[in-house]
Amino acid sequence: xxxxxxxxxxxxxxxxxxxxxxxxxxxxxxxxxxxxxxxxxxxxxxxxxxxxxxxxxxxxxxxxxxxxxxxxxxxxxxxxxxxxxxxxxxxxxxxxxxxxxxxxxxxxxxxxxxxxxxxxxxxxxxxxxxxxxxxxxxxxxxxxxxxxxxxxxxxxxxxxxxxxxxxxxxxxxxxxxxxxxxxxxxxxxxxxxxxxxxxxxxxxxxxxxxxxxxxxxxxxxxxxxxxxxxxxxxxxxxxxxxxxxxxxxxxxxxxxxxxxxxxxxxxxxxxxxxxxxxxxxxxxxxxxxxxxxxxxxxxxxxxxxxxxxxxxxxxxxxxxxxxx
Amino acid sequence: xxxxxxxxxxxxxxxxxxxxxxxxxxxxxxxxxxxxxxxxxxxxxxxxxxxxxxxxxxxxxxxxxxxxxxxxxxxxxxxxxxxxxxxxxxxxxxxxxxxxxxxxxxxxxxxxxxxxxxxxxxxxxxxxxxxxxxxxxxxxxxxxxxxxxxxxxxxxxxxxxxxxxxxxxxxxxxxxxxxxxxxxxxxxxxxxxxxxxxxxxxxxxxxxxxxxxxxxxxxxxxxxxxxxxxxxxxxxxxxxxxxxxxxxxxxxxxxxxxxxxxxxxxxxxxxxxxxxxxxxxxxxxxxxxxxxxxxxxxxxxxxxxxxxxxxxxxxxxxxxxxxx
Numbered sequence: 001x002x003x004x005x006x007x008x009x010x011x012x013x014x015x016x017x018x019x020x021x022x023x024x025x026x027x028x029x030x031x032x033x034x035x036x037x038x039x040x041x042x043x044x045x046x047x048x049x050x051x052x053x054x055x056x057x058x059x060x061x062x063x064x065x066x067x068x069x070x071x072x073x074x075x076x077x078x079x080x081x082x083x084x085x086x087x088x089x090x091x092x093x094x095x096x097x098x099x100x101x102x103x104x105x106x107x108x109x110x111x112x113x114x115x116x117x118x119x120x121x122x123x124x125x126x127x128x129x130x131x132x133x134x135x136x137x138x139x140x141x142x143x144x145x146x147x148x149x150x151x152x153x154x155x156x157x158x159x160x161x162x163x164x165x166x167x168x169x170x171x172x173x174x175x176x177x178x179x180x181x182x183x184x185x186x187x188x189x190x191x192x193x194x195x196x197x198x199x200x201x202x203x204x205x206x207x208x209x210x211x212x213x214x215x216x217x218x219x220x221x222x223x224x225x226x227x228x229x230x231x232x233x234x235x236x237x238x239x240x241x242x243x244x245x246x247x248x249x250x251x252x253x254x255x256x257x258x259x260x261x262x263x264x265x266x267x268x269x270x271x272x273x274x275x276x277x278x279x280x281x282x283x284x285x286x287x288x289x290x291x292x293x294x295x296x297x298x299x300x301x302x303x304x305x306x307x308x309x310x311x312x313x314x315x316x317x318x319x320x321x322x323x324x
Numbered sequence: 325x326x327x328x329x330x331x332x333x334x335x336x337x338x339x340x341x342x343x344x345x346x347x348x349x350x351x352x353x354x355x356x357x358x359x360x361x362x363x364x365x366x367x368x369x370x371x372x373x374x375x376x377x378x379x380x381x382x383x384x385x386x387x388x389x390x391x392x393x394x395x396x397x398x399x400x401x402x403x404x405x406x407x408x409x410x411x412x413x414x415x416x417x418x419x420x421x422x423x424x425x426x427x428x429x430x431x432x433x434x435x436x437x438x439x440x441x442x443x444x445x446x447x448x449x450x451x452x453x454x455x456x457x458x459x460x461x462x463x464x465x466x467x468x469x470x471x472x473x474x475x476x477x478x479x480x481x482x483x484x485x486x487x488x489x490x491x492x493x494x495x496x497x498x499x500x501x502x503x504x505x506x507x508x509x510x511x512x513x514x515x516x517x518x519x520x521x522x523x524x525x526x527x528x529x530x531x532x533x534x535x536x537x538x539x540x541x542x543x544x545x546x547x548x549x550x551x552x553x554x555x556x557x558x559x560x561x562x563x564x565x566x567x568x569x570x571x572x573x574x575x576x577x578x579x580x581x582x583x584x585x586x587x588x589x590x591x592x593x594x595x596x597x598x599x600x601x602x603x604x605x606x607x608x609x610x611x612x613x614x615x616x617x618x619x620x621x622x623x624x625x626x627x628x629x630x631x632x633x634x635x636x637x638x639x640x641x642x643x644x645x646x647x648x
Contacts, residue, residue: 019482019618020482023481023482023483026481026482027481027482030478030481144619145480145483145616145619145620145622146622147471147474147475147479150471150474150479151471154354154640154643154644154647155471155474155640155643155644156469156636156640157347157350157351157354157639157640157643158343158344158347158350158351158635158636158639158640159347159469159632159636276606278602278625282600292469292636294343294632294633294635294636295468295469295626295627295630295632295633295636296469296626296627296630296633297626297627298469298470298624298625298626299623299624299625299626300622300623300624300625301602301622301623301624301625302619302620302621302622302623303619303620303621306619306620308483308618308619309618309619309620311482311618312480312482312483312616312618312619315481315482316478316479316480316481316482319478319479319481320478320479323478
């Protein structure tokens, strides 16, 4: 029986427990029986015998769970095999970093959707996992349900990855592709995206390329390029004009926010992309292209984020740990 | 120490041992130490202490290996942990089917690049593997180095896959995209493809959709749609005209040979594809799109075949078996 502890119980954590319950029989065929032994956030928790749907209902209604014990207390006190860590990303690592450290030191596997701890302490955490003979999995941090991390980490192991490039932020891609299609200025499309809930009230984390840079740091480290957040050259999309799209289109190009990692550079910036290229996608989609020496380029595309997309990636990590 | 036996020693088998040797240290970090204990084809073999490069040289020069023992004899007589089966595809299963059965019954894992055994006996072989507690892996049968099978089999386990569609044959895609770009008739582009070695002298296996249908049967079974080769509605590309491309282009479409599996149908046929769609790719590329209920559509694209692409997929299977 695999005992799963969940910390962070916002959209991502709730999506994870919901999808896991919905797909229980399929997942159990792959990994064996499992049980969620606790769910916690930074201030409250529920453990022992409880119903997932009641926990979700309680959190939605009151903003908290049944008991006063915190995520950190449960990680320290409870017996479990794998921590599913869904805290909100803070680039300095935040609470998530402390949770993950604690769980790894206890000899538990960790599956996280949280970019912060990996951006802040990739090497330290991977070393810690390896010292304790456990896995630290983070497919959900980049590209939603797409198997981006898994490709980089395991399935292209036979290949020399020379360059990884991608459209890693759905909000920017939505804004740029709307600007292209409608010939509208940046500010106008940004407002529209904010109304639709695609962009935040403070959009800087997305439109200045911060989110894409964080993901690029994770991707780069995964393919063996040591990278810190400060190493990324970064430029956002707010200065792109409809005219730029018109000029690009004359030559068969569009403009996308491209994140690129190679031995030579780490860059997030708006760039010209040929319209037939896999990275020229529209809407909130994400895509990643791996250029390999042996097997050409391999592209993956899909929704970059979303409740069940992220949940699907975390479940695939569980499958990867236990169905080997 | 993982003991690997290789049967089938044409382009694919040679590519596998070459790439595995080149990437030995990286792969051993993931799976532990391994050794190739024999290489065999249907008429000859080499085992015990031998150099891989000498074996390749011998096969290239004389068309055979050092000893008279055959692949089947080695599978029966030698001790090994995993059989890497690279025989040429025969839709009735051919020698490969017999090799795989024998290895699974012996309790050995199997990694194959051979579509035939899976098309002919998918259920039987998966059951056999499960009965003997071993893995039967076949990433290399569909889409070269792209993780198509792995997505279908494991990493989208959390999602309900409603439809799988793909461009699964690089030769057809090359011919169709050249016809589109140059406005040339089918016969002319086929000759060009034959000169370039992209199409065979007898092109029917590719251009009539047989190869794509075989891959579709494997994909369908992998996502839980029971399918036999005879169940696939199949139409080839030889009747497509340059005019058809012109008419399609007026509406923003192109024409591609699309393989599609859903609960409702199994189909390989030339179809209209919007030019912005992930399946509208050019040249010998392949792509597969999974439509899921929970995580939208996920597309993968890359070279569909090739010596090292196939080898990379087989090595990723090894990694999957041993790095769990």
